[in-house]
Amino acid sequence: xxxxxxxxxxxxxxxxxxxxxxxxxxxxxxxxxxxxxxxxxxxxxxxxxxxxxxxxxxxxxxxxxxxxxxxxxxxxxxxxxxxxxxxxxxxxxxxxxxxxxxxxxxxxxxxxxxxxxxxxxxxxxxxxxxxxxxxxxxxxxxxxxxxxxxxxxxxxxxxxxxxxxxxxxxxxxxxxxxxxxxxxxxxxxxxxxxxxxxxxxxxxxxxxxxxxxxxxxxxxxxxxxxxxxxxxxxxxxxxxxxxxxxxxxxxxxxxxxxxxxxxxxxxxxxxxxxxxxxxxxxxxxxx
Numbered sequence: 171x172x173x174x175x176x177x178x179x180x181x182x183x184x185x186x187x188x189x190x191x192x193x194x195x196x197x198x199x200x201x202x203x204x205x206x207x208x209x210x211x212x213x214x215x216x217x218x219x220x221x222x223x224x225x226x227x228x229x230x231x232x233x234x235x236x237x238x239x240x241x242x243x244x245x246x247x248x249x250x251x252x253x254x255x256x257x258x259x260x261x262x263x264x265x266x267x268x269x270x271x272x273x274x275x276x277x278x279x280x281x282x283x284x285x286x287x288x289x290x291x292x293x294x295x296x297x298x299x300x301x302x303x304x305x306x307x308x309x310x311x312x313x314x315x316x317x318x319x320x321x322x323x324x325x326x327x328x329x330x331x332x333x334x335x336x337x338x339x340x341x342x343x344x345x346x347x348x349x350x351x352x353x354x355x356x357x358x359x360x361x362x363x364x365x366x367x368x369x370x371x372x373x374x375x376x377x378x379x380x381x382x383x384x385x386x387x388x389x390x391x392x393x394x395x396x397x398x399x400x401x402x403x404x405x406x407x408x409x410x411x412x413x414x415x416x417x418x419x420x421x422x423x424x425x426x427x428x429x430x431x432x433x434x435x436x437x438x439x440x441x442x443x444x445x446x447x448x449x450x451x452x453x454x455x456x457x
Contacts, residue, residue: 177328180282181275190277197270204430210267211431218336218434220264224326227261228319230254231294235316238309244301247312251298258291268336271417271432273394276335279325286322290315338435339395343388347373347438347453354449360384365412367399370451375440376412377449378403378423385423386440386451387412393419393433425457 180186201207212219234250237243262284269280293315297308329335348371360366360379367389368377374389376398389399396416403423405411410423419433426437440451 177279177325177332180279180325181333183278186278186281187274190274190281193281194270194277197266201267201270207267208431210264211271212264212434213428213431216428216434218264218268220261220268221330221336223257223261223264227254227257228323230257231290231319232316234294235312238312239316244308248298248301248308251294251312255291255295255298262287268432271393272335273333276329276333279329279333280335283322283325283329286318286325290319290322293318338392340388340390340392340435340438343373343390343438344453344456347371347388347440349453351443351450351452354386354451356447357384357444357449358447360449363403365399365401365403367397370440370453374399375451376437378410378412380410384442384444384449385410386442387421387423387426388438388440390437391416391419391421391433392428392435392437393417393431398437 201210208214210219212222215222230250231254234247234254237247237250265284269277269284272280293311297311297315300306300308300311330337352370354368354370354375354377357379360377362379362381364378366377368375376387376389378385387398389397391398391414393414394416396414398412398414398421400415402413402415403410404413404420408424411420411429412423413420414433417432419431420429421427421433421437422429426439428434428436439454441454442449442451444450
């Protein structure tokens with residue numbers, strides 16, 4: 171059996187659902203402040219924050235282990251371990267924020283990923299503690315931390331690239347949508363004030379009519395592809411937003427931009443026009 175077959179089995183390990191169910195409400199309570207939650211997701215960055223922090227944190231720790239492996243100067247390795255450990259709390263917090271809004275199969279792998287990383291950090295912390303007291307064994311603990319961190323990184327890569335946690339699930343809409351104007355039916359047939367689902371070519375779209383104004387977005391939440399047409403519309407006029415029914419991401423209706431996460435990418439927007447009473451749309455160019 172290939173190593174990644176074992177990771178695939180984690181996705182189906184329902185025994186992990188019980189600890190996930192116990193941890194999830196704790197994380198959600200800690201993230202009650204939406205400003206903090208949005209910051210940890212990376213809404214302000216327009217990109218998931220956790221992977222960016224991982225590069226700094228893991229890079230510092232693994233660099234320290236490489237110095238230890240080749241017999242480099244101990245003070246350089248020690249400084250890098252200290253840097254990695256200082257970055258660990260913010261990196262872990264961003265990871266837990268993303269985990270709390272993930273699908274069950276993602277959360278199962280994520281739990282093992284977090285546990286592996288906790289063990290790696292413990293090894294590095296023990297190495298730093300020994301060095302601070304002038305004791306031997308710090309180098310071996312540093313190398314052990316690197317080995318465990320490598321396994322954790324493999325799980326993190328599986329989450330990102332295989333299970334697409336943090337990916338933009340609406341990225342290909344602009345490529346798949348027809349470039350010309352597409353009919354969506356008679357404007358009179360679109361109920362006012364209630365989101366409906368239509369199809370532009372073969373691309374599902376979210377349609378909301380408010381008087382003579384019609385807002386059309388891709389019917390696909392960038393976070394985990396939730397159907398926006400099943401969501402609630404909140405706010406009025408220029409502040410109107412649609413809330414994804416799956417994980418609560420909010421998007422402005424006029425331009426599709428993210429207001430609240432966990433999504434960090436905007437929803438593709440469609441231009442609209444009415445010709446002889448018929449509603450037509452076409453994909454809007456990127457902002």
